[in-house]
Amino acid sequence: MSDLKLRVKDMIIERLKLEGMTPDQIDDDAPLFGDGLGLDSIDALELVLGIEQVFGVKIEDEAAGLKAFKSVQALTDFIAEHTKA
């Protein structure tokens, strides 16, 4: 697992208080909302705040969120893309 992806999973677990869950239990490609992790709109706001705090990346609007929150893989790619120097 890439280092960044692991940090993304750790952030998700900590920010959303998914107690007892480990990074390898989160499927890279499963959707974060709906069927996958089953997150809701409050979780989405928490993730937006967490991503900004931990990675310094802003998710500006719902369109960006739709793209970034497709899966852990998509979110990792989104963060990598927006933290390039």
Add this chain to the structure above:
Amino acid sequence: MTAQSADIPAHLPHRYPFLLVDRVLEREPGVRVVAEKLVTNGEPYLQGHFEGRPLVPGVLLLEMLAQAGGFLEAASLHGSAIFLAGVQDARFKAPALPGDRLRLEVHAEGAFAGLMKIRGTVSCEGRDLCTAALLVKRL
């Protein structure tokens, strides 16, 4: 913008006996609001909470912070209330009593998809009575 101004009933849809903000002292829309609520013995809920020992219910301190949070919105909320979607990390450190001038201080932590997270403190004479994070949604 200072807002003694704030024509409070024009801004919030809440009314007696559930309008829990008396004055807006400082207001930076989208960032920070400081408001006041003066607690008197005439508050209807103090009659039974509790008989002979009036103190403001903790949930109403949260409601005060939520209403103060309404002034973070730039535009008037008249007719379109904001609703509580969540309460996190609420702590009640000391009771609010009749005669207290409560300072309600809130700041916006972030927003996404119509939800806003605010963090607030109710204090009286420099002493924190209640702190909490609230999630509010404008419908």
